[in-house]
Amino acid sequence: MNMEVEILKPGDWVKTYADYLYSLALIKVSNKETAEDLVQETFLSAFKAKDSFKNGSSEKTWLTAILKNKIIDHYRKKDILKDVSSYISETNKGFDEHFFDTHNGHWLMESAPLAWKELADAKVNLNEFNKIIQYCIQKMPTKLVPVFVAKFLDEAESDLICKEFNITPSNYWVIIHRAKVLIRSCLEKNWFLS
Known part of the structure; x- marks a missing residue:
């Protein structure tokens, strides 16, 4: 050997x-x-x-x-994730009203996911796409960024992320949900539909 x-x-x-x-x-x-x-x-x-x-x-x-x-x-x-539970509670109504019908939880017509013109995988390695991802991460509320980065860029396990950032699994899933919705929306506006 x-x-x-x-x-x-x-x-x-x-x-x-x-x-x-x-x-x-x-x-x-x-x-x-x-x-x-x-x-x-x-x-x-x-x-x-x-x-x-x-x-x-x-x-x-x-x-x-x-x-x-x-x-x-x-x-x-x-200490970005300090008081994350309060942040989630305080912003929940505004976030939901922007993307979802508050009566039934379905997507609002103007916020619903659209079919992207090309596969995201075809663009991943392009420098321009990486710049747009970076831009979208910068536009995300700061309390969402470390968890989003740990999950989707570092590919860390959810229990490890909760432990590292001292957050509850419930808060973790809310943060991940919001981050994914915001990234999708940002990518649609700045990459796929531009």
Whole structure:
């Protein structure tokens, strides 16, 4: 069994991984300065922990995992999801009235999902589509962003997301529902129907 040993090259990290990590961070935090800071913190933490690198993953995967933890810490420090139950209660009526018939729960005619002209998968890798996704995430209420990012960009499990952000499963599902409705609406207006 010939396993190739990965050797860390901290001197090459900025040149090799900075753009990738920055674009990942920017999508997840929607702020250039914060994304830059998180990448710098990632490199610093990785450098400090380089002796503990176990070679169980690639250098890129290891740095990406560190960045993901930095992003989670960023959202925790900002306490974005503090009082999320109150936020959901306070905004529930306005959100529902914008998208749904309050009498029967069905979509309002002007807000109902439309058939997209092309498959979303055909556009996923295009730079323009990624910019629109980033724009749509930026337009989303800040209390929805960390959960949406964890679920759909990091593909984390719901129970882990609830634990990491200290939210109830009920609040999690409301946040995911609202985020999906808002992303769909934003994509329709800015990508598929434009």
